[in-house]
Structure formats: C-alpha cells, structure tokens
Amino acid sequence: MKTIVILGSTGSIGTNTLDIVDRFPQDFRVIGLTAGSNDDKLEEQIRRVRPAFVALANEAAADRLRQRCADLSVHILSGNDGVAQVAQTPEAELVVSAIVGGAGLVPTLAAIRAGKQIALANKEPMVMAGALMQAEATKHHVRIFPVDSEHSAIFQSLEGHRREDVKRLILTASGGPLWDFTREQLQDVSPERALQHPNWKMGSKITIDSATLMNKGLEVVEARWLFDIPDAQIEVLVHRESIIHSLVEYRDRSVIAQLGLPDMRTPISYALRYPERMPLELPSLDLTEIGKLTFFKPDHDRFPCLRLAYDALEVGGTMPATMNAANEVAVEAFLQNGIRFLDIPDIIRSTMESHAPRQIDGLDDALEADRWAREKAESLVHALTQ
Ligand SMILES: NC(=O)c1ccc[n+]([C@@H]2O[C@H](COP(=O)([O-])OP(=O)(O)OC[C@H]3O[C@@H](n4cnc5c(N)ncnc54)[C@H](OP(=O)(O)O)[C@@H]3O)[C@@H](O)[C@H]2O)c1
Structure with missing residues (x-):
C-alpha cells in the first residue's frame, strides 16, 4: 500500500489519478489532497477518499470547506503555505504534482526537500527551476517520475x-x-x-x-x-x-x-507504481x-x-x-x-x-x-x- 498526496486533485490530472486510486483501493492510500479554490469538488473528493489533510490555496474557499466538512475529522489548511505543508505530510511516500502553472513550484520543491518521491505532471516548475529541482532531488535521494505522456x-x-x-x-x-x-x-x-x-x-x-x-x-x-x-x-x-x-x-x-491510445491514466499509473505495470481495464490499441x-x-x-x-x-x-x-x-x-x-x-x-x-x-x-x-x-x- 503506497501513501500518496495529490497536489491539484480537482484538475484533469488529479481526477485521473483518483480514478486509478478508485480502481486499485488495495494499492493506494490517499492521505492528502490540495486544490486552488474549488471547494465543491474538493468536498466530494474528501468524502470519497477520506484524506487526513487537505488544503485550498484560496482562503475564502478554505473557510467554506471547513464549514461544509465540520462532520469529518479532516484537517483543512489554507493559503499557499497550507498547500506546501500538505506536500510535506510526514506519512506520504509519493506526491503527485498536478497543480497548473508556476504555483506548483514551491509545494513541489517542498515535497522534494521532504524526501517524497514525485510523480510530476506539473511541468512549469521544471521550466522555472529545472537545475535546482534536480539538484535538490539528488541531494534528498528523490526520484522524479514523469507523468506527461511524452x-x-x-x-x-x-x-x-x-x-x-x-x-x-x-x-x-x-x-x-x-x-x-x-x-x-x-x-x-x-x-x-x-x-x-x-x-x-x-x-x-x-x-x-x-x-x-x-x-x-x-x-x-x-x-x-x-x-x-x-x-x-x-x-x-x-x-x-x-x-x-x-x-x-x-x-x-x-x-x-x-x-x-491517448489516455493519461496509463502514464499516471506507471509513475505511481513504477516499475510495476497496472492491469488497467482500458481499450487496447x-x-x-x-x-x-x-x-x-x-x-x-x-x-x-x-x-x-x-x-x-x-x-x-x-x-x-x-x-x-x-x-x-x-x-x-x-x-x-x-x-x-x-x-x-x-x-x-x-x-x-x-x-x-x-x-x-x-x-x-x-x-x-x-x-x-x-x-x-x-x-x-x-x-x-x-
Ligand atoms: N491534463 C493533462 O492531460 C496533462 C497532461 C500532461 C501534463 N499536464 C500538466 O499537469 C498540470 C495540471 O494540468 P491539468 O490539465 O490537470 O490542470 P487543471 O485541470 O487546470 O487543474 C489544475 C489543478 O491545480 C489547482 N490549482 C490551480 N491554481 C492553483 C494555485 N494557485 N494553488 C494551488 N492549486 C492550484 C486547481 O484547483 P482548482 O480546481 O481549485 O482551480 C486544480 O486542482 C499542468 O502543469 C499541465 O501542464 C497535464
């Protein structure tokens, strides 16, 4: 069982990652989720996968989420610091980096510095500071597994x-x-x-x-x-x-x-379970x-x-x-x-x-x-x- 955090869980890569988790519940435990401002979708995901920690970058959306999830034991953080904190959750083995844009740089680097393995979809941080990210990954014995299909x-x-x-x-x-x-x-x-x-x-x-x-x-x-x-x-x-x-x-x-066939679940699953290939029930080429x-x-x-x-x-x-x-x-x-x-x-x-x-x-x-x-x-x- 691999413990994972998904940064950008409400996005296209995030939801595809959760689809893999749903298909193989015995293989993964999601302990952290983060998003920007979509408290509706994050609430639905929290009720589904029951993570211990979540964060919304937008403070007002995080306040709404706290009220909506008052019946749950989830710990809800907010702001960019909250997102970076969830990225470093001590129990997490692997962090799926799937925030869009440069906003992903700080939390992804925080995850690397905390020694988490990375499944990297968020390409912009590599564009902004690729040499730095690789140097930090080497220093902290972190492997960065690509998610981008190419x-x-x-x-x-x-x-x-x-x-x-x-x-x-x-x-x-x-x-x-x-x-x-x-x-x-x-x-x-x-x-x-x-x-x-x-x-x-x-x-x-x-x-x-x-x-x-x-x-x-x-x-x-x-x-x-x-x-x-x-x-x-x-x-x-x-x-x-x-x-x-x-x-x-x-x-x-x-x-x-x-x-x-073009389906992101194939590269996502490979990054999540490398070197194992998961038996995905998808159409064959x-x-x-x-x-x-x-x-x-x-x-x-x-x-x-x-x-x-x-x-x-x-x-x-x-x-x-x-x-x-x-x-x-x-x-x-x-x-x-x-x-x-x-x-x-x-x-x-x-x-x-x-x-x-x-x-x-x-x-x-x-x-x-x-x-x-x-x-x-x-x-x-x-x-x-x-
Ligand atoms: N989609 C693909 O098939 C694909 C393929 C290869 C690579 N990628 C790369 O993967 C990354 C994600 O792409 P996507 O298509 O999944 O994007 P997306 O659907 O727009 O989702 C972006 C995610 O990032 C969150 N987010 C946005 N701004 C944020 C901020 N300031 N702080 C924290 N979280 C924030 C969003 O939350 P809200 O929902 O709350 O806004 C959402 O969860 C991009 O770098 C993209 O280039 C994507």
Missing part, C-alpha cells in the same frame, strides 16, 4: 539502455486544435475554438498551450532537465494522431518508441483500426512559441522562468477575451527581450524572475486592451 514515453524508451548511446530524444506533438489554421484564421480564433483539442481532454491552460505549441516548448525544457540532455539533442515531431507518445534514437540508429500515422515538421511561422522555448533554454538562467510567467499571463488574458491568439507569442517575446537574465542560485531567484515577468507581461496586456 516524458513517460521517453522514460520508458530509455529503460535498459546506456545514456551515452542516446543520439536524440524526439518529442511528439499533436499540433493542437488549430494546426490547420492559416495565420489569418489564427488572428481571429476564439478561446472556445482554441479549447477544442482533438485528442486530449485537459485543463484550459495546457489546452491553449497545446494550441500555441508552447506546451511542446515547455516540454522541451522539461525534458532537458528530467533526462539531463542538451537541448540540441531534443527534437519535436508533429504527429496528429497522438499514438506514438515519443521516441529515442540511439547512436546505432535504432529508434525505440512507446505507443498507446488497434493499429489496423487507426490505419495511418502522420508526421510533420513543426511550423515555426504560425506557431512561434516553440522556438521561443529553445531560445530561452539557450540563454538559460532566469530566462525560461520569464518565458513561463509571460506565457501564463498571456494565456489567461486570451482566455478572458482580453487579447488575440497571436498576441500570446508577441507578449512572451517582448517580455523575454526586456529581461536581463541572471543565474538561478536558489528558489528566490526563480520566484523573483517569475514576479518580474508577470508584471511586465501584465503591462503589455494592459497596453493591448486599452
């Missing part, structure tokens, strides 16, 4: 092979919901349309990131740190069907890939039914965000954190109908161009870059919406 595929394709034999990592990208759109169509696309992903059902931020290809950019940075490989050896291949989840090429030109798999090069003209991520990696230091924060601000502004789709890369680029990068020596450097970039990007959004 990184899980790479992780699986690397198993049993020598790192020095790797020639390149190839991350596949669905291309997102707007892959076939012209630049003119992209200019006028609505948030509702951009949220219609063809293959994956995910939270709204990652779905817009998928539409701009920034999601793939964030994943390139994540892969650089997770697998300790230079960015020059990480490539992206657009694969519309999302069946091949990623590939590793070795120096003898063998290519090893991991395939499956039938390649004769799929018939044809297609591949394209990414189009950097229509989708410039991927290139911005490589640029940020090349500069290094605080630049990836800056890019990440500007992206979060721009995506939120797009979702609120404040700016247009093609303003997103422009805001990220302008923020990066104004940034004087510094080395990241500790958490504060990453958080300060995040704060600065949010302020800068918000001023750019403001200028566009006046």
Whole structure:
C-alpha cells in the first residue's frame, strides 16, 4: 500500500489519478489532497477518499470547506503555505504534482526537500527551476517520475539502455486544435475554438498551450532537465494522431518508441507504481483500426512559441522562468477575451527581450524572475486592451 498526496486533485490530472486510486483501493492510500479554490469538488473528493489533510490555496474557499466538512475529522489548511505543508505530510511516500502553472513550484520543491518521491505532471516548475529541482532531488535521494505522456514515453524508451548511446530524444506533438489554421484564421480564433483539442481532454491552460505549441516548448525544457540532455539533442515531431507518445534514437540508429491510445491514466499509473505495470481495464490499441500515422515538421511561422522555448533554454538562467510567467499571463488574458491568439507569442517575446537574465542560485531567484515577468507581461496586456 503506497501513501500518496495529490497536489491539484480537482484538475484533469488529479481526477485521473483518483480514478486509478478508485480502481486499485488495495494499492493506494490517499492521505492528502490540495486544490486552488474549488471547494465543491474538493468536498466530494474528501468524502470519497477520506484524506487526513487537505488544503485550498484560496482562503475564502478554505473557510467554506471547513464549514461544509465540520462532520469529518479532516484537517483543512489554507493559503499557499497550507498547500506546501500538505506536500510535506510526514506519512506520504509519493506526491503527485498536478497543480497548473508556476504555483506548483514551491509545494513541489517542498515535497522534494521532504524526501517524497514525485510523480510530476506539473511541468512549469521544471521550466522555472529545472537545475535546482534536480539538484535538490539528488541531494534528498528523490526520484522524479514523469507523468506527461511524452516524458513517460521517453522514460520508458530509455529503460535498459546506456545514456551515452542516446543520439536524440524526439518529442511528439499533436499540433493542437488549430494546426490547420492559416495565420489569418489564427488572428481571429476564439478561446472556445482554441479549447477544442482533438485528442486530449485537459485543463484550459495546457489546452491553449497545446494550441500555441508552447506546451511542446515547455516540454522541451522539461525534458532537458528530467533526462539531463542538451537541448540540441531534443527534437519535436508533429504527429496528429497522438499514438506514438515519443521516441529515442540511439547512436546505432535504432529508434525505440512507446505507443498507446491517448489516455493519461496509463502514464499516471506507471509513475505511481513504477516499475510495476497496472492491469488497467482500458481499450487496447488497434493499429489496423487507426490505419495511418502522420508526421510533420513543426511550423515555426504560425506557431512561434516553440522556438521561443529553445531560445530561452539557450540563454538559460532566469530566462525560461520569464518565458513561463509571460506565457501564463498571456494565456489567461486570451482566455478572458482580453487579447488575440497571436498576441500570446508577441507578449512572451517582448517580455523575454526586456529581461536581463541572471543565474538561478536558489528558489528566490526563480520566484523573483517569475514576479518580474508577470508584471511586465501584465503591462503589455494592459497596453493591448486599452
Ligand atoms: N491534463 C493533462 O492531460 C496533462 C497532461 C500532461 C501534463 N499536464 C500538466 O499537469 C498540470 C495540471 O494540468 P491539468 O490539465 O490537470 O490542470 P487543471 O485541470 O487546470 O487543474 C489544475 C489543478 O491545480 C489547482 N490549482 C490551480 N491554481 C492553483 C494555485 N494557485 N494553488 C494551488 N492549486 C492550484 C486547481 O484547483 P482548482 O480546481 O481549485 O482551480 C486544480 O486542482 C499542468 O502543469 C499541465 O501542464 C497535464
């Protein structure tokens, strides 16, 4: 029986994780759950899995939850500190990191420093402070298991092979919901349309990131740190069907890939029970039914965000954190109908161009870059919406 905490339990990854827990109650005990402000859903989850500790980042939502759960013995914490505290629950063996955005950095790092194994879905902390997170994981003997389907595929394709034999990592990208759109169509696309992903059902931020290809950019940075490989050896291949989840090429030109129907429960379960594979009752991949798999090069003209991520990696230091924060601000502004789709890369680029990068020596450097970039990007959004 593994004891787990789920950070971001009310989200898409969080609910998929709880679905695995429901299917294998003898394998897992959930002792902590956290969310941002959704006290309705968190209450329903608390009554279902009976965790000892929960936290809501939003104080008012936490107060409501305390009243609603007065009949239960659950300990309800609040604020960002409360979330970070639940991440370090002494009884927890593994923490599922599934908060969206940079808000996950502090609690995920707290979990690493408390020696918890990590199932990492929340890619933004790795983008903001990947070297720091890996250094802390090494120091505290923590393994970080990837949940992102691409990184899980790479992780699986690397198993049993020598790192020095790797020639390149190839991350596949669905291309997102707007892959076939012209630049003119992209200019006028609505948030509702951009949220219609063809293959994956995910939270709204990652779905817009998928539409701009920034999601793939964030994943390139994540892969650089997770697998300790230079960015020059990480490539992206657009694969519309999302069946091949990623590939590793070795120096003898063998290519090893991991395939499956797009369902996050497969990589989540692998991260939860590694090295065991769980008997999931899900539909099997039938390649004769799929018939044809297609591949394209990414189009950097229509989708410039991927290139911005490589640029940020090349500069290094605080630049990836800056890019990440500007992206979060721009995506939120797009979702609120404040700016247009093609303003997103422009805001990220302008923020990066104004940034004087510094080395990241500790958490504060990453958080300060995040704060600065949010302020800068918000001023750019403001200028566009006046
Ligand atoms: N969805 C996928 O299939 C998928 C695949 C690969 C990687 N990922 C990555 O996994 C992460 C989560 O994605 P998602 O799609 O599950 O997102 P999501 O559905 O939007 O869920 C986000 C979760 O984070 C919580 N949260 C939001 N803001 C918070 C804050 N300031 N403090 C604490 N908690 C906060 C939310 O709580 P509320 O419900 O209360 O707002 C919710 O539980 C992202 O980094 C994403 O890139 C997702």
